[in-house]
Amino acid sequence: MTATETAPIRTTPPSAAAARPHDARRRRRHRPEPFTIASYLGVGAFGLVCLIPFWMVIAGSLTAESVLSQRGYSFWPDPFSVDAYATIFAGSRVWLSYGATIFITVVGTAIAVASTSGIAWVIARGLPWLSKPLAVFTYIPMLFTGGLVPMYILITQVLQLRNSWFAVILPLVIAPFLVFVQVSFFRGTPQEILDAARIDGAGELRVFFQIVLPLSKPVIAVIALFYAVTFWNEWFHALLFISEPAKYPLQLVLQNLITSVANAADLGTTTAAPVYAIRLAMTVITIGPILLAYPFAQRYFVKGLTLGASKG
Known part of the structure; x- marks a missing residue:
């Protein structure tokens, strides 16, 4: 071997x-x-x-x-001072402005989301003699608007909303782009689910509120976030239609501080206001709450945008 x-x-x-x-x-x-x-x-x-x-x-x-x-500016506060914040919160102006901004944001977002969802659902349903004219009517403001003067006459003389927070809310209730985003999402709703609900005897309102809206939480969260940011940052319509300082929203107070010399009268205090630091402090106070809202809607944000853009 x-x-x-x-x-x-x-x-x-x-x-x-x-x-x-x-x-x-x-x-x-x-x-x-x-x-x-x-x-x-x-x-x-x-x-x-x-x-x-x-x-x-x-x-x-x-x-x-x-x-x-x-x-000028530096990376570290040296010396550290909270005089600007103490001056801001010493008077009542900022607290009243916070209340006005919160009311405009909450009420405006609720009305805007309800109006946008209703219009988007009617357009997505494809109803004869209704959906297409409504889609055209919604699309026209994306191309051009009636102008500032007609809107001013409508708000102040026709609707009599001068010095009312609804004068800030109503011009921003419908955003055509967000309407069509939600239309694309609604068109992607499974038709079998809707037909099954109608066979079981559900009416159109019940289908919309109990089936369509719960399935549309991602896109509703997205458009609610867009509307909330818009209403929170709005100051131009408040500048046009609100003349009572007690009803100024927070952004208008900040705008007045930036464009004019900051003084104690701007904030309703009797102490000398630090000019530069108080503008920076007002900026932090103004943008802080809206930044905290993003983490709560973050999980819906990307999903709602991608689904609304790809379905339809």
Whole structure:
């Protein structure tokens, strides 16, 4: 018997041989690609560029007025001072403005979401002699508007809404772009579910409120967030239609502070107001609450936009 015949033959177990390509693919899968690394670096750099000015505004609002007027902005508040915030909240103007802005945002968003959902559902239903004219009527404001003078006459003389918060709400109730986003989403609702509900005896209102709206939470959250940001940041219509300082929304107070010399009368206080620091502090107070609303709608935001854009 030769040595070749007596030597044991070494074989690789089938399971191990099959596992090697799998392990190699797993290692390649977990290895980050250059494009992924570049994307993370680019997004991180962009986020840092957006965050730095915001942080400098916060730091400037917490810096003493004398240092801020001499040195300008800095990354760290040195010396630390809360005089601007103390001046803002010492009077009643900011509290009244907060109440006005919260009312405009909450009531305006509720009315806008209800109106947009109703119009979008009628357009999406494709009803003869109704859906198409309503779609055209909604599309026209995306191309042109009636103008500032007719709107001013309508609000002040026809509707008699001068010095009313509804003068700020009503011109912004319907956003045509958001209507068509919701129309695209409604058209993607499974028709089998709607037909089953109608066979069971559900009317049109019951189908809409108990079936369509619960299925449309993502897109409703998206349009509600858009409307809330719009109403929260609105100051132009308040400048046109509201002349009573006690009814000024927060953004109009901030606009008055930016375009004029800040003084104690702007905030309803009797103390000397730090000019530069108080503008920065008002900016932080104004944008803070709306930034806190984004995390609650974040999980619906991307989903609602992508579904509304792809279905239809």
